Amino acid sequence: MNETCISIRHLSVFYGKSVALKDISLSIPGRQITAIIGPSGCGKTTLLRSINRLIESTDETRVSGEILVDGQNIMDRRLDVTALRKKIGLLAQKPSPLPMSIYDNVAYGPRIHGERDRKALDRTVQDCLQTVSLWDEVKHRLRAPASRLSVGQQQRLCLARSLAVRPEILLCDEPTSALDPVSSQTIEKKLVELKKDYTIVIVTHNIHQAIRLADYVIHLYLGELVEHGPANEVFEHPKEERTRAYINGTFLADIKFDKELDLKGTKCPYNFVYAKLALDDLAEGNILRIIVDDPTAVTELPRGMEADGYEVLNSNQLNKTDWEIVIRK
Amino acid sequence: MEKGLSRLIGRRWADLAATRLMFVATVFVASVAVFIGIGLLLKSWPILEARPLSELLFSSVWCPSRGEFGFYPFIMGTLWVTGLAGIIALPLSLLSALYLAEYAPNKVRALVKPALDLLAGIPSVVYGIWGILALSLGGISIGFNVLAGGIVLAIMVIPVVTSVSEEVFRTVPRDIKEASLAVGATRWETAKHVVMRASLPGVAAAVVLGFSRAFGETMAVLMVVGNVARAPSSVMDPAYPLTALIANNYGEMMSVPLYDSALLLAALVLLVMVLVFNVAARLALARVQRRWA
Numbered sequence: 001m002n003e004t005c006i007s008i009r010h011l012s013v014f015y016g017k018s019v020a021l022k023d024i025s026l027s028i029p030g031r032q033i034t035a036i037i038g039p040s041g042c043g044k045t046t047l048l049r050s051i052n053r054l055i056e057s058t059d060e061t062r063v064s065g066e067i068l069v070d071g072q073n074i075m076d077r078r079l080d081v082t083a084l085r086k087k088i089g090l091l092a093q094k095p096s097p098l099p100m101s102i103y104d105n106v107a108y109g110p111r112i113h114g115e116r117d118r119k120a121l122d123r124t125v126q127d128c129l130q131t132v133s134l135w136d137e138v139k140h141r142l143r144a145p146a147s148r149l150s151v152g153q154q155q156r157l158c159l160a161r162s163l164a165v166r167p168e169i170l171l172c173d174e175p176t177s178a179l180d181p182v183s184s185q186t187i188e189k190k191l192v193e194l195k196k197d198y199t200i201v202i203v204t205h206n207i208h209q210a211i212r213l214a215d216y217v218i219h220l221y222l223g224e225l226v227e228h229g230p231a232n233e234v235f236e237h238p239k240e241e242r243t244r245a246y247i248n249g250t251f252l253a254d255i256k257f258d259k260e261l262d263l264k265g266t267k268c269p270y271n272f273v274y275a276k277l278a279l280d281d282l283a284e285g286n287i288l289r290i291i292v293d294d295p296t297a298v299t300e301l302p303r304g305m306e307a308d309g310y311e312v313l314n315s316n317q318l319n320k321t322d323w324e325i326v327i328r329k
Numbered sequence: 330m331e332k333g334l335s336r337l338i339g340r341r342w343a344d345l346a347a348t349r350l351m352f353v354a355t356v357f358v359a360s361v362a363v364f365i366g367i368g369l370l371l372k373s374w375p376i377l378e379a380r381p382l383s384e385l386l387f388s389s390v391w392c393p394s395r396g397e398f399g400f401y402p403f404i405m406g407t408l409w410v411t412g413l414a415g416i417i418a419l420p421l422s423l424l425s426a427l428y429l430a431e432y433a434p435n436k437v438r439a440l441v442k443p444a445l446d447l448l449a450g451i452p453s454v455v456y457g458i459w460g461i462l463a464l465s466l467g468g469i470s471i472g473f474n475v476l477a478g479g480i481v482l483a484i485m486v487i488p489v490v491t492s493v494s495e496e497v498f499r500t501v502p503r504d505i506k507e508a509s510l511a512v513g514a515t516r517w518e519t520a521k522h523v524v525m526r527a528s529l530p531g532v533a534a535a536v537v538l539g540f541s542r543a544f545g546e547t548m549a550v551l552m553v554v555g556n557v558a559r560a561p562s563s564v565m566d567p568a569y570p571l572t573a574l575i576a577n578n579y580g581e582m583m584s585v586p587l588y589d590s591a592l593l594l595a596a597l598v599l600l601v602m603v604l605v606f607n608v609a610a611r612l613a614l615a616r617v618q619r620r621w622a
């Protein structure tokens with residue numbers, strides 16, 4: 001177990017009157033990859049942006065609680081935010097190259113922090129571009145505008161730009177969601193390589209990515225901390241029902257159903273009977289997906305199935321009226 | 330099937346008609362500029378034939394009754410007043426536009442923006458009157474000179490340039506501003522290196538627009554610059570810009586030979602100056618962008 005790097009105590013964040021994070025307390029281990037997972041709008045980005053205090057740049061936000069980075073409370077008003085952000089790099093969801101050349105993008109941070117020496121800058125730029133495996137692709141056109149790179153290359157450039165100020169921590173907000181599979185893989189590979197020197201916190205919607213990368217997992221739901229802990233524990237034996245449902249639910253996107261049944265318009269208990277009949281035809285371990293629009297069925301049907309010894313993998317609202325329920329025999 | 334086909338034809342036709350219409354409109358707009366140029370050139374041809382161009386442009390003697398037409402004082406008058414207005418207005422406009430776009434709370438922006446747009450719409454005579462009042466009543470008695478003209482002109486240009494620049498600054502994506510903040514840049518560094526750079530073409534357009542207007546601005550300037558036909562040598566000297574020359578004299582003393590032609594030449598010179606300024610600004614922008622790119 002590595003020493004704690006970031007510890008968050010009673011953190012709450014409000015946008016105007018609405019609360020985005022409710023009393024979050026947890027510790028993020030150093031030199032590991034921590035994944036923040038949870039459904040859309042649960043406050044993942046908010047949590048990430050609190051750690052480098054970028055949250056302040058949004059109007060009318062209110063933050064309470066403490067975040068300790070290397071033992072220092074970063075909420076302290078007297079803290080030098082620029083020094084904090086130098087220590088904490090950010091990789092955004094959408095590649096965001098600055099409107100300047102490839103070279104200047106990487107040199108931007110060091111220059112801001114006072115590096116003037118041409119040789120040192122050259123070295124930093126080359127080092128960082130090599131670290132993200134971009135050097136060979138761009139070394140002949142370092143003066144070209146960064147916007148001419150492909151999206152995948154731009155994201156690697158942004159990673160290089162973050163690394164150029166030699167941070168200790170790297171925050172990544174869904175860094176691969178705008179990328180093609182190959183570029184995503186490259187970024188993932190880089191993050192794994194980087195974790196020996198950096199503490200990495202990554203927000204992801206992709207549970208597989210979390211499983212591949214994470215050493216530590218934080219699950220948020222509607223602004224609350226549901227569960228956090230070492231990745232293998234959380235993924236294999238989640239303590240919380242909601243975590244289990246979330247992990248299964250997102251897994252389901254890839255599950256092949258052996259049979260699908262549309263039971264819209266049928267009332268309890270008929271839909272239950274139809275579902276049972278359908279299950280009778282299936283082999284052990286096969287999976288049935290049913291769609292219902294009867295509100296009582298949404299709660300009663302899974303309960304009945306579990307009572308009869310079937311496993312309910314997920315029940316999930318599809319739209320205003322329809323729910324899907326996935327059952328394994 | 331029938332219906333689908335006729336609908337398709339209808340849409341094709343509308344598309345074609347719209348394309349043609351836009352083309353005609355563009356030709357019309359562009360040709361107005363050409364016609365004005367040609368008209369001015371034809372009308373000022375007599376004096377261009379009668380006097381060498383170098384004398385017209387660089388002689389300081391303006392005495393129409395003796396047949397001497399030196400435009401130098403007027404050209405310099407225009408350059409001084411506009412230049413001074415630029416020196417005053419540019420930093421003020423850009424800084425306040427940056428403030429409004431990047432720093433000001435929403436409430437402040439909601440209050441100031443309409444005020445700016447209102448200021449931009451005030452007729453120039455009003456600014457002129459206000460200028461005269463300020464000059465004659467105010468404790469700051471600076472007299473009728475380049476300084477007064479420059480200040481009044483600057484005040485007229487500031488709302489336009491500020492308002493347009495602010496819009497341009499606000500189109501800079503949040504992502505790249507945050508990317509800059511996230512490596513530890515301050516807000517000012519971000520504004521300077523990222524926001525200004527990303528919005529340079531738009532801001533340049535705003536500035537060119539503002540100053541093309543300033544070059545040709547007549548009423549307000551005419552009322553406060555003093556209108557003495559001598560090239561100014563400091564901002565405390567009076568001046569006589571081309572616009573004021575034309576507005577003060579056109580339609581009078583038309584019996585003086587070549588006088589009418591001389592005033593139209595003044596208009597042509599003004600047009601060329603604005604054109605040169607536009608082209609120069611564009612070239613400078615292209616150059617800067619090539620270097621940055």
Ligand SMILES: Nc1ncnc2c1ncn2[C@@H]1O[C@H](COP(=O)(O)OP(=O)(O)OP(=O)(O)O)[C@@H](O)[C@H]1O
Pocket residue numbers: 015016018019020038039040041042043044045046047058205
């Ligand atoms: N600038 C803002 N003003 C008001 N509310 C906001 C703002 N930004 C986020 N919120 C709200 O705060 C909550 C958390 O948002 P956040 O962006 O942190 O979610 P998220 O988990 O990152 O979602 P996603 O996975 O879709 O990116 C949401 O309910 C959102 O609507």
Ligand SMILES: [Mg+2]
Pocket residue numbers: 044045046173
């Ligand atoms: Mg998010």
